[in-house]
Amino acid sequence: MSMNEQCIDYCGIFHTMIKSRLSNFLWSCIVVLFIANCSYAQRYTLKIHTPEQAILSKLSYNTTFQDSLSVYKTLNLLIAELYKQSYLTASFDTVFFVERQAHALLSIGKKYAIIHLQKGNIEDFVIEKAGLRKDFLHNQNIDFQYFISLQEKILTYWENHGYPFAQVKLDSIRLIDNQIFANIDCEKGTYIRFDTLLIEGEGKVKGDFLRNYLKIKQNEPFSQQKVKEAERLLKALPYLKLKKPLEVVFEYDRAFILITLDKIKSSQFDGIVGVLPNQEQKNRVLVTGQVNLNLANLFSTGKKLHLEWQRLRSASQLFNFEYEHPQFLKMNFDINAKLNLLKEDTSFLNIRRNIQFSYQLTPQQKVSFFTDYQTTSVTDGSTNQAAVGQESQRFIRFANTNLLSYGISYELNTLNDFLKPQKGWYIKGQVGTGNKKISPRLGSNPAVDTIFRNIDLNSTQWTLSLSMQKFFYTGKNTSLMLKTVGGAILNNQLFMNELYRLGGLNSIRGFNQNAFYASHYLVNTAEARLYFEETSYLFAFLDYAYLSYQIPTQSFQDAPLGVGAGISFATKGGVFNFAYAMGVSQFQQFAVNQAKVHFGYVSRF
CATH class of the missing domain: 3.10.20.310 (membrane protein fhac)
Incomplete structure (x- = not known):
């Protein structure tokens, strides 16, 4: 029960008017409780008798109950609802039981209106906070329902400004015909x-x-x-x-x-490391593997640390670092720092540094401001250096670039549960812009030099991203998740090493990790979940995407589709994930021998 409800006492307002009927009703309640002791396990039905059936028919209430106490509670709620509708003398004159059926005799009475309502001792600024003019409460004609609304607004103001026990009530009540003359007063109580x-x-x-x-x-x-x-x-x-x-x-x-x-065990660790003979360098070994570490609530202060390393091929590596410091210097904003490194075989090396400041607008909304510095470097083994003649027009795909950008993001989270969401929204949108500089290495190939001389080496670049998830409650242990994730890089001079990388367990299932390049993409997902434990569930999914890119000498577009099913199983030590998926695209047939199995075990501590 809220504090507003505790402070509203309809019976107290009209105590002298309904005292006798309330007394009769309380005696009836005693009878109800006595009968409850005699027949506790029996179910009860309720029948209300009143000459004003037209009014009663507009009210919603239960008619079957597990025990007689529930009958009493329902009758109380009905009286409160009638009070709200201005039937201020409504009461149950008699309540009696015949075997397991409760009979209640209801007298509704006249409908009263409140007129000539005077302000009393309520301050003008409080009236304004309630959304009314200062002179509103001067001989105003309002009905009882509006008085309840006004009462709620005034109480809400005071309970949020140090007076949780404030009471708003009618004073100097005079009852004439079907009209009530009264003052509206407030007793604020103790300042808390x-x-x-x-x-x-x-x-x-x-x-x-x-x-x-x-x-x-x-x-x-x-x-x-x-x-x-x-x-x-x-x-x-x-x-x-x-x-x-x-x-x-x-x-x-x-x-x-x-x-x-x-x-909650939210810190995570998973990884695998392999040692293989190095086929490129004799008498040496090649260390491959993947390590993922997430530390949550460091030092019991809400700080987060994320480290990820991945090396699945001899010349390719991925490294991610992220640190989040909430309430930085005890101020009302969080700071987040990221470092991302991607080395793609002998083609290029990308390094991205990002720092972000976030402010919590409301418990569900957050706004962030960020700066981002990205550099891409072409390695000596890239096709730019090997391209000759007409082939250079076709295969010039990489370039040395750097981009310094600034942007803003907005996040909305109304999910009902972090671990087991079954309803609500998650939305995050981001926009950034900055200056990009291309630094070509000229002189090694005339054809390549010609292409670079015909493009703008300094330009403005925009990046847009959007992620939306909606969970639908479909049953006690089932839910449906719809998700849309999209992004766009807006610039006329883009190269392959600047593009988004998509494909795999976290984007388009049914394809290899980072199988696709894109400057524009949209991935739509539908996933049905069946929970058999609090955080363990079976799922079936469909991922459908559209993606494209255009670089100076090449363009591409595709609409890959992935379908499959799997299980996420929580144990005491962590979470096991398994998904079987089949995908189809321009470069992959929809066939069993092309299916992908995504699995892993994440240790939680």
Whole structure:
């Protein structure tokens, strides 16, 4: 029950008017509870008798119950609803049981309107915060439902500004015919400030970090809205789980927030390393493999560290580094630093450095500003140096470039659960722009030199990206996920080593990792999930993509399709993922012998 509901006392407003009927109703409730003791395990049905059936028929209520106490609760809710509709003398005159059927005699009475409502002691600025003019509450004709709405707005303002026990009520009530003359007054009660956060449970997190993250500072005025937002923020953390709803403990003029947390195993490690004979250099070995390390909630302060290394071919390597520091210098923004290195056989080397500052607008929304510096270097073994004659027109695909860009991104997350999302949205959009410089190595081939002299070596480049996921609740243990991911690089002088890389487990399943190049792409995914444990599920999917690119001497477009099924199985030590997928594209037939098996085991700790 919210604090607003605790502060609204319809019976108190009209105590003198309905005292006798309420007394009769309470005696009936005692009878109900006595019968409940005698026939606890039986199911009950409810039948309401009233001469005003037309009014009753517009109300929604249950008619079958597990016990007689539930009958009583339903009758109470019906009276509250009638009060909201201005039937202020409504009451159940008699409640009795015949075997397992409850009979209730309802008297609805007249419908009253509130007129000549005076402002009383409520301040003008509070009236304005409720969305009304200062002079609104001067002999105004409003119905009771509007009074309830006004009451809610005033109480909401005060409970978010240090007065959680404020009461808004009618005073000096005069009942004439079907009209009520009254003043609207407010009793704010004790001024309450936030005190400390009381953190319990196995989830470990430092109080300073949590206070900054939840934006609940000691000695600030109490705010019920901040308490509600704190629950949503805590549920968004991947390494902690809220064991039970937040509890607010009031002591004198202080409010203590009791937070009970469980730890979630969200740090990850997986990897495999192989040692093979080096076929290119005799008497030497070749180290291959893949290592992926994610450390979450470092030092119990919410920091994150990600390291990834991959070497599946002798001349190709991938290295990723990412560090996230939340609440940097105890300010309300996070800082994120990334380094990405990609060496593609003997063709090129890409290095990308990125730094990003993020600010949490609301528990569901985040905005970020970033700067990005990318360099691409052509290695000596690239086809640029080997190209001769007409072949140079066809195979000039790589170039030395550097790009310094700036941009902004926006993120929205309304997923109901981090580990087991079954409804909600996840949306992230990003736009960036910067100056690109091409640095060709001229003089080695006249044909190559001619091509570079005919293009703009300094230009403006834009990058756009969008990711959208929507989860649909389809049953207690089932969900449907629809996802669209797209990106575009907008520049007239693009080369292969600048393009997006797609294909594999995290983009288009049914194809080799990084099988496709693209300057424009759109990947649509439909995935149905069947959960058989909290975080373990079977899934079937379809990935459909459109991608294209155009470089000075070559263009390409394709629409690959991948379908398949798999399982994600959580164990005490980690998560096992297995997916069987078949794909079709211009370069791959839809055949069993072309199917791909994506599998892996991620250790969590």
